[in-house]
Amino acid sequence: MDDKSFFDKIAVDWDANEVLSTAEKVREILGQMELKKGQRVLDLGTGTGVLIPFIAEKIGEKGEIMAVDFSEEMLKRAKEKFGNIIPSLLFLNLDFENETIPGEFDRIILYCVYPHLNTPVETLKWLKTVNLKPDGKIFIAFPCDNNFINNIHRERLSQSDSLPSPSQLVAFLKDQGLHAEVVADTPESYIVSIK
Numbered sequence: 001m002d003d004k005s006f007f008d009k010i011a012v013d014w015d016a017n018e019v020l021s022t023a024e025k026v027r028e029i030l031g032q033m034e035l036k037k038g039q040r041v042l043d044l045g046t047g048t049g050v051l052i053p054f055i056a057e058k059i060g061e062k063g064e065i066m067a068v069d070f071s072e073e074m075l076k077r078a079k080e081k082f083g084n085i086i087p088s089l090l091f092l093n094l095d096f097e098n099e100t101i102p103g104e105f106d107r108i109i110l111y112c113v114y115p116h117l118n119t120p121v122e123t124l125k126w127l128k129t130v131n132l133k134p135d136g137k138i139f140i141a142f143p144c145d146n147n148f149i150n151n152i153h154r155e156r157l158s159q160s161d162s163l164p165s166p167s168q169l170v171a172f173l174k175d176q177g178l179h180a181e182v183v184a185d186t187p188e189s190y191i192v193s194i195k
Contacts, residue, residue: 012077047078173192
């Protein structure tokens, strides 16, 4: 089963099973991303929209959120939950590794997405070149450490979806010509930034 079919299939039960992304933890993670009023934020792999209301809190009514996912079923649930309550929210159903997203953003967030990228370096370089404002940042984040993620992927997906530690990922991305930094590396928070 390909990733798109996998996520379409589990979308109906996703929110009930996703216990790590508590409001407190999501606020803490987003708090380290320097989100400000009026910013434009690109939420890649938005899933059922777990970050959407918390991003909206940070960027206010003058900010904008573009929520992107390639799973129609995941995006359908995000729209049902948040489509009518946040005026500056746009949903796009597309594969951001193979399709271009319109516009430039202050922050691009890949929350619980990185191991699912087929071409991570090329994708990150493309996003930086095409979609990131000159003073913007890309964030790769998880509500846990890489060991937890890797254990899930061994059970549910494949071993090729493994996630390196934040410092290993930063070293790898720097070798590929990207300016990356570790923002957080704890059992409850994994955040890497790229600018």
